[in-house]
Amino acid sequence: MSSVDEARKTAEALAYATGFGNEHASEAVPGALPIGRNSPQRAPLGLYAEQLSGSAFTEPRACNRRSWLYRIRPSVAHPAFERVANGALRTAPFTETVPDPNRLRWDPLPEPPAGTDFVDGLWTLGGNGDAAQRTGMAIHLYRADSPMTDKVFSDSDGELLIVPERGGLLLHTEFGRLRAEPGEVALIPRGVRFRVEPLDPFVRGYVCENYGAPFTLPDLGPIGANGLANARDFRAPTAAYEDVERPVLVLNKFCGNLWAATYDHSPLDVVAWHGNHVPYVYDLRRFNTIGTISYDHPDPSIFTVLTSPSDTPGLAGVDFVVFAPRWLVGEDTFRPPYFHRNVMSEYMGLIEGAYDAKTGGRGGFVPGGGSLHNMMSAHGPDRETFDKASAAELRPQRVDDGLAFMFETRWPVTATAQAARAPELQPAYDEVWGGLRRNFRAP
Ligand SMILES: O=C(O)Cc1cc(O)ccc1O
Numbered sequence: 216m217s218s219v220d221e222a223r224k225t226a227e228a229l230a231y232a233t234g235f236g237n238e239h240a241s242e243a244v245p246g247a248l249p250i251g252r253n254s255p256q257r258a259p260l261g262l263y264a265e266q267l268s269g270s271a272f273t274e275p276r277a278c279n280r281r282s283w284l285y286r287i288r289p290s291v292a293h294p295a296f297e298r299v300a301n302g303a304l305r306t307a308p309f310t311e312t313v314p315d316p317n318r319l320r321w322d323p324l325p326e327p328p329a330g331t332d333f334v335d336g337l338w339t340l341g342g343n344g345d346a347a348q349r350t351g352m353a354i355h356l357y358r359a360d361s362p363m364t365d366k367v368f369s370d371s372d373g374e375l376l377i378v379p380e381r382g383g384l385l386l387h388t389e390f391g392r393l394r395a396e397p398g399e400v401a402l403i404p405r406g407v408r409f410r411v412e413p414l415d416p417f418v419r420g421y422v423c424e425n426y427g428a429p430f431t432l433p434d435l436g437p438i439g440a441n442g443l444a445n446a447r448d449f450r451a452p453t454a455a456y457e458d459v460e461r462p463v464l465v466l467n468k469f470c471g472n473l474w475a476a477t478y479d480h481s482p483l484d485v486v487a488w489h490g491n492h493v494p495y496v497y498d499l500r501r502f503n504t505i506g507t508i509s510y511d512h513p514d515p516s517i518f519t520v521l522t523s524p525s526d527t528p529g530l531a532g533v534d535f536v537v538f539a540p541r542w543l544v545g546e547d548t549f550r551p552p553y554f555h556r557n558v559m560s561e562y563m564g565l566i567e568g569a570y571d572a573k574t575g576g577r578g579g580f581v582p583g584g585g586s587l588h589n590m591m592s593a594h595g596p597d598r599e600t601f602d603k604a605s606a607a608e609l610r611p612q613r614v615d616d617g618l619a620f621m622f623e624t625r626w627p628v629t630a631t632a633q634a635a636r637a638p639e640l641q642p643a644y645d646e647v648w649g650g651l652r653r654n655f656r657a658p
């Protein structure tokens with residue numbers, strides 16, 4: 216069996232715990248989890264007890280995050296980390312280029328050289344904020360054809376929201392294993408160690424690295440107690456551990472740089488755990504899409520899956536928004552996204568199919584590509600979409616030929632030098648709005 220087939224077999228047999236933000240508990244070996252206390256004088260089965268904090272000890276209970284891990288070796292058992300090359304990974308503050316008010320769009324990146332794993336294949340497009348100040352976000356693309364073998368990664372700078380676009384991933388984490396296929400998203404919390412095995416010969420996708428407050432579910436306000444991404448549809452792993460005593464390369468991204476240490480064991484050696492600072496997956500097809508049943512095009516905030524709040528209520532450091540299959544029924548309404556200028560900055564990606572404001576196909580907005588509409592830049596339907604939607608007969612219409620998403624952030628996104636100079640940057644993007652005729656006729 217090939218390593219991809221073997222990984223797929225493992226991925227298909229996984230069990231999960233359900234619910235967003237829950238106090239989960241899991242043990243891979245019966246009796247490994249202490250009962251009634253976190254740190255007994257001697258932890259069960261000779262394990263080491265260790266806390267992993269995702270919030271300050273004193274943050275309000277509603278946003279307090281930590282997990283207790285019961286592991287074969289404590290995390291302190293490691294040699295010194297040394298700087299290694301950052302490859303195509305970049306971190307905020309982004310200063311290689313100046314923020315660009317132009318509308319930008321990229322084609323997908325080419326396949327990477329054979330032997331590229333998930334971490335090798337990370338390529339930063341841009342971002343904002345300052346990782347050391349724990350504000351802002353980065354947008355990365357990944358492409359890989361190889362597993363991370365005896366290689367583990369963790370990100371001290373932020374949590375990672377992984378959005379597969381092509382091929383599935385098996386994520387081996389300290390908390391157990393998760394499968395994430397295109398149409399699903401996976402979240403690895405800040406500091407959690409993991410490695411990635413592709414479930415297909417070639418995998419590709421997007422990553423939002425969130426330096427700010429951890430993603431949470433948006434409030435529902437008048438929508439009520441249910442809807443959008445329902446908490447019960449988020450899945451956390453169950454404990455699974457690697458008992459491996461051989462050299463394992465552990466990479467840590469810390470304040471923008473990659474650091475490496477070779478351990479004499481795998482740090483994915485957690486036999487039991489409990490807590491709420493945990494990885495999870497979510498299937499975007501479970502999103503309960505809400506829209507108008509009367510008129511007008513509602514703002515896409517109703518498509519928010521996850522939000523990272525900032526210090527101003529309602530003003531997100533970053534929102535993760537999905538344009539999932541839905542019905543459009545608005546009467547006397549221009550149904551696609553409207554023309555607009557937004558104080559927020561919008562990066563859009565496409566997981567499959569087409570997006571209802573843009574023409575797809577060669578040179579268009581295509582899966583694996585992306586667009587950046589920075590703060591206040593004028594954008595919206597391209598001319599073709601505008602002409603069609605202005606003339607369309609307004610029957611109920613099902614929009615189900617694509618799955619697009621947006622990382623929407625309160626701060627402008629500055630591109631990296633590699634993104635600003637990439638041959639994939641479409642030179643004629645502005646032309647999609649060319650030829651919007653003057654129709655005005657004074658009475
Ligand atoms: O620019 C975009 O396509 C994203 C978007 C979609 C929408 O339905 C309304 C506003 C908006 O920014």
Ligand SMILES: [Fe+2]
Nearest residue numbers: 557561588594
């Ligand atoms: Fe927009």
